[in-house]
Amino acid sequence: MQRPPTFPALACAAALLLSSLLTACGGEDKDTQSPSKPSGVTAQAGSATSVHVMWDHATDNKAVTGYEVFQQGTRVKSLPATKHMVDVDRLSPKTAYSFTVRARDAAGNLSEPSPAVAVTTPAPTPEDKKAPTQPAKLQGKVDGSRAVTLSWGKATDNIEVTSYDIYQEDSRIHSVPGSSTTARVTGLRQGTVYTFTVRARDAAENSSPDSTAVDLTTPAAPGDGPSTAPANLKATARKGAIDLTWTPPETGTQVKEHQLFLNGKLTTTIVWGAMPPAGTATYELMVTDKPGTRFSVKLRAKLPDGKWGDFSAQRTVVVR
Known part of the structure; x- marks a missing residue:
């Protein structure tokens, strides 16, 4: 005749069941570690009513799934992990603002806020429909395995060039203030051909024609064969x-x-x-x-x- 299980056996079985239930519900494996706070945050006025915010990628013990952008403590943008720049619109001219960025993971953990960056929107420029001139002599060089550095000649505008926008193919991937004529683009893939152009922009959001294009190829990863790109x-x-x-x-x-x-x-x-x-x-x-x-x-x-x-x-x- 089969004997009933002893108390220690029942206790062990109950403990195993509880452990499996906790694991299934995320009790023991719950991710409580927050991502690192984003670094390299910059904010610049793109126009009298918009600010362009950028940051470097954060890290996490599993994966960063998104970023939250805050304007003086109020969340104004939520973005996927693939994005590390955004335009914040509908702002007021001639107004001081402060922005921070936090990284988010799949468990909802938020990083500490990045250091706050301050920016002041310029005065409006009514009826300005004249675009800046084309940035001249775009040049570039590969800077490590995943970055490039670009430089160009100044554009001119009937009022003022407020920023330069860097495009990779047809997507804007970076912006720098109108006082800058260089930019470092990071987060690129190894062994990849990139085509860059630059446009100048003024406070009324008028954009210049594209600069001439420059092609740059990042070094292949160790062990990779020759490039397969035409x-x-x-x-x-x-x-x-x-x-x-x-x-x-x-x-x-x-x-x-x-x-x-x-x-x-x-x-x-x-x-x-x-x-x-x-x-x-x-x-x-x-x-x-x-x-x-x-x-x-x-x-x-x-x-x-x-x-x-x-x-x-x-x-x-x-x-x-």
Whole structure:
């Protein structure tokens, strides 16, 4: 006959059950560690009614999932972890403000507030519709494995240049005050081609034309092979078409396929079949858009293992 369990056995079973319930509910494994507080916080007036706030990435024992931006203790923005800059709008002209940033993790833990940064919005500039001139002579250099440093010549404005905006492809990723003509961009990926341009902006939010573009490639990570990005991409517009030329990547065999992207969206796959071109590749893209339409163009190659390689540098072209 089976004997009933003894009291110690029942107590042990109860303890195990309680432990499993606590674990399932997050009792023992609950994340109580807060992220580090964001550093490098800056705030600058983008116009008479907006301020651009930026910061460096915070760290966490598991993962940072977002950031909270506070204006004198009141939360004004919530952002995902991939963002480390934001424009705070609907402010008052000629007014002093103070901003802090806190990091957040998946468990809802908030970091300590960053040091507060002060900024004063300028006076409004009514009826200012004149944009600054184009920043000149954009140059850049790779600064370590995940950063670059950019420099350019000053732009001019009928009133004042209040900031310079740095774009990677078509996305603004950084801003510096109008008194600066250099910027350091961090948080980049290793072994990646980046295309940068700069625009000048005034207090009325008028933006200049893009500067000339500069292409920079960050060093590959140890153990990575050669770059898989097409090189030397050129795009030339003519009536009804865009002519493209580029150098396919070195893959140990001929590259037979490329994907072509316009404005970040896949437009077509270029296939040469059994005899792809040796050396420089060319392609004619027919367009029916009206003159003055602006396109960003980039492409990537299909590698021997069937995967798609890295993107080329991006080119901007205006339809004639």
